Amino acid sequence: MRNIKEEMGIYMPAPLYVYWTATWLFITPVALVLIFFLSCYYFVPAYFGKYVYPANIQALGWFICFSSVVFIPMGALYVLLKGGKEYKDLIRSSPDFCPGHVRKLREKEAAATKGQPDGVFRYTYDNEGFQEPTAKVRFRLMADNRKDRCGVIADCRIAGVM
Incomplete structure (x- = not known):
């Protein structure tokens, strides 16, 4: 709580x-x-009216029920057997796990100092295309009354492109 x-x-x-x-x-x-x-x-085994389904159909039903849940312990077992981490490390939260407002404060402090905690922001993507300064490209429209390939008269075009 x-x-x-x-x-x-x-x-x-x-x-x-x-x-x-x-x-x-x-x-x-x-x-x-x-x-x-x-x-x-x-x-009670699965039945329809008075007909009780055979054992292999019962087993198929149980297989379908458990097929979606069985991957959770199988994934945990795979990670344990792989040898990367111990069981205690898997059930313990990571050191950088914190409430959202604390994470925002950490990111704000790191941005103010132009540094990043531990050298990397986790769970974020830094897109270099949106960093300042950006180049400003201006196009100049020029009047051009020539026909294009379809026979339509083009009123204007972008300079240097056509």
Whole structure:
């Protein structure tokens, strides 16, 4: 709750604080665990009318259900086995992770000193095409009453292009 209040920058009254704390820490986790175990306990194989689908179709259904979720632990296992980082490093936030208003203050301070923290801004792209000074190009329109390829008379053209 402390992080939520800091990130949003709003005052949270005591009843609302108690409500959200109870909801996030107790009610929701207990409800999810209860729903999971009750659905496992009261599991009935898939059927249509009086026809019960065969075991291979049941397995296909379970495969489809878990196919979208299985990639999360598989990705974590891949990173662990790859050997780049330890488990504690994977579940801990990085040192440059901070609330949005703190990040804006850091960027503003770095821009004021023309430096960047740790030599690089993460999650930003520096497009050199939008840096000052920019070259100003002015085109001069000239009257030209000659026909173009389609036979249409062109009223004006850009100098030096045609």
